[in-house]
Amino acid sequence: MPTVSLFIPCLVEHVYPQVGLSAARVLERAGIQVEVPPGQTCCGQPPYKQGRINDAASMARRFLDVFQGAEAVVGPTASCVAMIRQNYPDLLAEDKVYGPLAEDLAQKTFELSEYLVNRLGLKDTGASLPGKAVYHESCQMGRVLGLKEEPRLLLDSVRSLEILPFARQDRCCGMGGQFSYDYPELSAELLEDKMADIQAASPDYVITAEVSCMLNLDGYVRKHGLPLRVLHLAQVLDSAEGKNGIS
Amino acid sequence: MGFRERSAAAVCDSNAQAVFRKAAEQFKSEREKVFAALDDPEANRRKVAEIRRRSLANLPALLELLESKVIARGGQVHFAQTAGEANALVQDIARAHGVRKAVKGKSMVSEEIRLNKALMEADVDVVETDLGEYICQLAGELPSHMVAPAVHMSKEQVAQLFTEHLGEPLDFDIPGLTAIARKHLRKRFLEADMGITGVNVAIAESGTFMLVENEGNIRFSVTAPKVHVAIMTLEKVVATLEDAMSILWLLPRSAAGQDLSSYVSLLSGPRRQDETDGPEAFHLIILDNGRSLIMADPLLRDVFACIRCGACLNVCPVWQKAGGHAYGGVYSGPLGSLLTPILGLHPDGWELPFACTQCGACAEVCPAKLEQPKLLLELRRRAKGRSNPAMGLVPWAASKPQIWKQSLQLLRRLDPRLSRLARVPGLRSRLGIWTRARTMPGREKPFSDQWRKLRG
Numbered sequence: 001m002p003t004v005s006l007f008i009p010c011l012v013e014h015v016y017p018q019v020g021l022s023a024a025r026v027l028e029r030a031g032i033q034v035e036v037p038p039g040q041t042c043c044g045q046p047p048y049k050q051g052r053i054n055d056a057a058s059m060a061r062r063f064l065d066v067f068q069g070a071e072a073v074v075g076p077t078a079s080c081v082a083m084i085r086q087n088y089p090d091l092l093a094e095d096k097v098y099g100p101l102a103e104d105l106a107q108k109t110f111e112l113s114e115y116l117v118n119r120l121g122l123k124d125t126g127a128s129l130p131g132k133a134v135y136h137e138s139c140q141m142g143r144v145l146g147l148k149e150e151p152r153l154l155l156d157s158v159r160s161l162e163i164l165p166f167a168r169q170d171r172c173c174g175m176g177g178q179f180s181y182d183y184p185e186l187s188a189e190l191l192e193d194k195m196a197d198i199q200a201a202s203p204d205y206v207i208t209a210e211v212s213c214m215l216n217l218d219g220y221v222r223k224h225g226l227p228l229r230v231l232h233l234a235q236v237l238d239s240a241e242g243k244n245g246i247s
Numbered sequence: 248m249g250f251r252e253r254s255a256a257a258v259c260d261s262n263a264q265a266v267f268r269k270a271a272e273q274f275k276s277e278r279e280k281v282f283a284a285l286d287d288p289e290a291n292r293r294k295v296a297e298i299r300r301r302s303l304a305n306l307p308a309l310l311e312l313l314e315s316k317v318i319a320r321g322g323q324v325h326f327a328q329t330a331g332e333a334n335a336l337v338q339d340i341a342r343a344h345g346v347r348k349a350v351k352g353k354s355m356v357s358e359e360i361r362l363n364k365a366l367m368e369a370d371v372d373v374v375e376t377d378l379g380e381y382i383c384q385l386a387g388e389l390p391s392h393m394v395a396p397a398v399h400m401s402k403e404q405v406a407q408l409f410t411e412h413l414g415e416p417l418d419f420d421i422p423g424l425t426a427i428a429r430k431h432l433r434k435r436f437l438e439a440d441m442g443i444t445g446v447n448v449a450i451a452e453s454g455t456f457m458l459v460e461n462e463g464n465i466r467f468s469v470t471a472p473k474v475h476v477a478i479m480t481l482e483k484v485v486a487t488l489e490d491a492m493s494i495l496w497l498l499p500r501s502a503a504g505q506d507l508s509s510y511v512s513l514l515s516g517p518r519r520q521d522e523t524d525g526p527e528a529f530h531l532i533i534l535d536n537g538r539s540l541i542m543a544d545p546l547l548r549d550v551f552a553c554i555r556c557g558a559c560l561n562v563c564p565v566w567q568k569a570g571g572h573a574y575g576g577v578y579s580g581p582l583g584s585l586l587t588p589i590l591g592l593h594p595d596g597w598e599l600p601f602a603c604t605q606c607g608a609c610a611e612v613c614p615a616k617l618e619q620p621k622l623l624l625e626l627r628r629r630a631k632g633r634s635n636p637a638m639g640l641v642p643w644a645a646s647k648p649q650i651w652k653q654s655l656q657l658l659r660r661l662d663p664r665l666s667r668l669a670r671v672p673g674l675r676s677r678l679g680i681w682t683r684a685r686t687m688p689g690r691e692k693p694f695s696d697q698w699r700k701l702r703g
Contacts (some may be wrong), residue, residue, distance in 0.1 A: 008694050014655050015687070017694035024698070036698055041645040041652075047638055049605065051627030055642045062646055143607035172564040176604025183602055184680035185255035189568050190604075191684055219685025 003033040004115070005067055007075035007084075010042050011211040019211060022238035023076040023112055030120055037066050045083040048091070049177050057091045064088075064101045072119070073109040076234045077211040078140035078147070079177075081111045086144070111141070112234055113209060117150040128159035129239040131204035133231075134166045136194070136217065138210035142170065151209050151233055158236060166201040168193070175216040187216075195220050199228075209233040249595045250602050254569035263399060267567050270398045274561035277504020278612065285500075294493050296616035299552035302485045303542065309451040309484045310533065316454025320516030322529040333534045334365035337443070337476055340530050341371045344474045346440040350432075352458070352465035353377035354445025355555060356478050356534060358390060358577040359592065362443070373443070374435045376464035378428050385412045391571025391579060393557035394502045399570050432464070442468035442526065446479035447498065447555070448491045450513075456531075457491050458512040459498055461505075466512050475517070475526035480534050482542070482551035494554055497614040501556035537590045546625050550585045552615045557582075559609035559619060565602055574599060581609040581619040588626055600626035601633060656693060663690040 004027055012020045024034045044059030063084070067073055075081045088102040095102075116122045135155055141147045155163055174180065174190025195217070198206055206221075206228060208214050218230035257263055282288045302309060314324045327333035341349070349371050351357060363384070366373040375384040379396035383389065385408050390396030397405070402421055409415045415427050444465055448457040456477055458465050469475045485491055499505040518525035542548050560566045560580030571579035576593040578586045584603060588596035600623040609619040627633070644651050662668050664687045669678040 010655070013652075013694045014659055015691075017691050017697055020694040021697060021701075036695070036702075038695075039648040040695075041648055042641070044642075044645075047641055049624065049627070050601075050638060051624065051630060051633075052638060053628050055639065058642045059645050139604070139606035139608070143611055144605075170608070172604045172606035172608070174564065174604065176606070179602070179604045181677050181681055183251055183254065183565075184677050184684070185251070185258055186565060186568050186602070187604075188680065188684035189258045190564050215687075216685065219687060222686035222688065223684065 001031065001033045003035060003071045004074045005070035005072065006034055006036045007043075007067070007073050007080065007109070008036065008040055009075060009077045009080040009211055011215060012076060013040070015215060016211060016232065019076050019214075019232040019234050022232065023074070023234040026112070026116070026125055026234055026237045027074065029125065030116060030122055032120075037070070039066050043080050043083050045080055045087075046177060048083065048087055053091065056087075057095075060084075060088045060091050060102065061095075061098050064098055064105060067105060068101070070105070070108060072115070073105065074112055074115045075109070076112045076209070076232060078111050078138055078145050078209055079212060081109055082140055082144045084109045111145055111147060111150075111209065113151040113154055114145070114147050116237075117153055123153050124157035125154060125237040127157075127237045127239050128161075128241050129205070129236055130160040132162045132164050132202070133205035133207050133236075134164050134169075134198050134201050134203045136173065136198070136206055136208040136213055137170060138208050138213045139170075139172050140210050147209075154233070154237060155207065158239070161236070164201045164203055166203075167197040169197075171197075173213050173216050175212050177212060180216065191216055191220055195226075199226070204228055205236075206230045207233055207236055250569070250573055250575065250598050253573035253575065254565075254602070257570045257573050258568050262401060263570055264568070266399060266401055267570050270392070270395060271561045271567045274394075274504065274558075278501060278558060278561070279504075281500045281504050281506055291493070291497055292614055292616055295497050295554065295614050296552065298485060298490045298493055299554065299615045300549075302490070303482060303548060303551055305486070306481065306484070306542065309486060310481060312451040313449055313454060313484050314533075316451065317516060317529075317531050318454075320454050320529075321519070322454070322516040322531055324531045324533065327532055327534045328536075330360035330534075330536050333360050333478060333532055333536070334362055336530075336532050337362060337478075338365060338369040338371075340474065340476055341366065341369055341441060344440060344528065346371055346474060348435070348439045349373040349441040349443055350376050350436055350439040350464075350468045350472065351380075352442070352444040352460065352468045353380045353390075353396065354443070354478060355390075355393060355577060356445050356480050357443060359536065359590075360478075360534070362478070371441070374432070374439075376432050376436065376462075376468055377460075378425065378462060378464075381428055381432065382408060385409075389572065389577055392560060393555055393578070393580075393582070395557075399572065436464075436467045436471045439468075439472040441474040441476060442470075442472040443476045443478065444468055446477050446483050448494055449479055449484040450486075450488050450491050451484050452487050453515060455488070455491075455513050455515045457495065458514065459495065459502075459508045459510070460512075461503070461509040463510050466510055469512065469514060469526060470524050473527045474530070475514075475528070476530045476532065477514075478532045478534060480536065481538055494614075498554055498556055501554075501558040501612065501614045541589050547589060547622065549617055550582075550589065550622060552617055553582055553613075554615050555582075556614055558612040558614065559617075562608040562612050564604060564606060564608065569602075581623070585619065585622055585626065588630070597626070597630045597633065600624075600630060652693065652695070659690045663687060 048056035584599035
């Protein structure tokens with residue numbers, strides 16, 4: 001049985017733990033043995049994006065230690081997966097010990113939908129979720145990882161779920177990690193735009209595969225008490241009649 | 248006042264927001280339309296990317312060839328290290344030819360060096376002839392967009408400006424406004440002793456300059472006056488006409504969603520004896536202004552592969568909200584956030600690379616395949632004193648899983664909505680606004696605890 005080491009991003013560990021649980025269940029249902037390497041903290045993306053390369057490199061080395069020997073690493077968020085896959089090899093290029101490990105791990109690390117569709121050849125997880133939804137692709141999924149088709153294939157097979165089109169789908173939601181703190185006015189305006197475009201489609205759910213977008217959109221929905229729910233793709237794929245990943 | 252304050256002011260201006268949105272969406276959709284009609288736009292982009300990089304790699308040789316070809320065709324070539332040197336050269340040329348009046352075609356580099364001011368100081372009356380630039384000049388403002396300089400102004404504001412400065416009756420009709428500008432500019436073209444332009448592409452093999460425009464003002468500026476001064480930054484040169492044509496294939500498409508611009512001029516030196524039009528004298532000024540230093544830097548050189556189409560601005564979510572002027576300098580959007588700091592064009596320049604969500608929309612449309620997000624990260628790495636020193640504790644804390652987890656859980660327990668932290672002086676001005684737009688979800692047991700309970 002193939003084994004996956006589940007990578008739990010900080011926002012999943014501390015804010016959206018159910019996303020991690022759903023991801024684990026979806027993988028297990030696909031016949032995968034899931035293990036969660038202990039001692040996970042942060043992959044180093046925040047300091048990396050602030051240009052703190054040395055800090056990020058030391059966190060990358062630690063991450064490589066934690067995930068050493070993993071057969072495959074799967075993370076339920078695009079930006080952290082991109083960090084490991086695209087940035088670790090560059091960060092550690094000069095490091096004789098960790099450089100090759102980073103190259104190796106980059107080959108074995110996948111975003112959840114990517115792993116399901118491209119590695120396992122799965123298009124249908126057997127999920128069911130009645131209602132209408134929009135899919136917020138997130139820039140990190142679509143542009144950075146190039147995962148445009150994979151999550152949509154999975155969503156298309158979710159029973160009773162209708163995916164609605166909406167305006168300016170490929171536009172950033174305004175989160176951008178520390179950008180939302182450094183430039184809160186711009187960030188809030190971009191979020192307003194995104195939510196206006198989404199609400200114009202009148203969905204029941206907003207689905208995304210990036211937890212930082214999820215925090216942004218969900219934070220807005222909570223602030224305004226809107227009648228819609230923001231869900232991670234993993235939660236949707238974990239939904240079935242009677243029981244679901246969105247409890 | 249930095250970028251944050253200027254952009255925050257822009258988002259409060261609902262007129263400006265409506266104008267930015269309309270412009271950005273129109274540019275974006277027109278571009279998408281013409282790109283969709285191409286057989287293989289990716290191959291076209293790869294070609295332009297390859298040409299630009301090959302040209303940068305051969306820059307010294309190409310510039311030498313260009314210089315010799317221009318001289319052979321009867322032109323004069325001047326190299327300027329700095330903005331000051333370039334301005335002094337134009338002043339000297341004006342003086343030598345007894346120039347009192349000049350017309351100028353839209354040129355970002357002339358804005359970069361503040362040429363108009365230098366000419367005014369030398370008693371040369373210079374007028375911008377691109378409609379957008381003309382409006383900006385009357386308003387005393389910098390252009391806010393590389394392709395559409397006055398995109399930040401509504402037609403009502405333009406009408407007001409024309410009434411104030413040109414004594415024209417108030418007219419809100421766009422063709423009417425254009426006719427007013429045309430009437431006033433026509434006189435200036437015919438009076439001018441000198442025409443000043445930028446250069447879209449310089450072709451080394453023949454000493455030819457390509458100028459791309461829609462209004463015909465550039466062609467008028469180089470044909471009517473007796474002296475033509477073209478100013479280019481040194482990265483604009485390519486080897487062959489074929490290279491230039493590959494760039495032209497994508498430039499108007501990327502810039503304005505046009506298959507081809509209304510005018511493309513290929514100019515080679517001053518009027519020869521057997522020719523009936525063209526200037527009597529042609530001067531080329533090749534400006535460095537900090538570029539050769541950056542070009543020696545392999546991690547940043549790519550910035551100069553840019554062909555100045557402005558497509559990156561139109562798709563940039565930050566530009567769409569902040570508008571061009573918030574960037575403080577001549578260049579805005581992703582390109583502005585790159586050029587402004589590295590060329591030292593504005594004191595707040597090093598803040599700009601941080602004003603980016605890393606969404607990658609710019610790189611997706613760039614005809615020269617620049618990787619702006621990556622380049623901006625490289626600039627963040629080089630920015631001094633920008634990041635919070637407390638960030639230095641992060642790697643240490645992250646190396647201690649218990650401390651890491653407990654401190655974040657403590658924060659989640661004490662202040663799940665971040666409402667307390669948002670009142671702390673020093674955090675308030677940012678986190679306060681962050682939490683005004685969003686409510687954090689309530690506290691839950693961390694994933695690792697729940698997992699342990701489930702799986703032992």
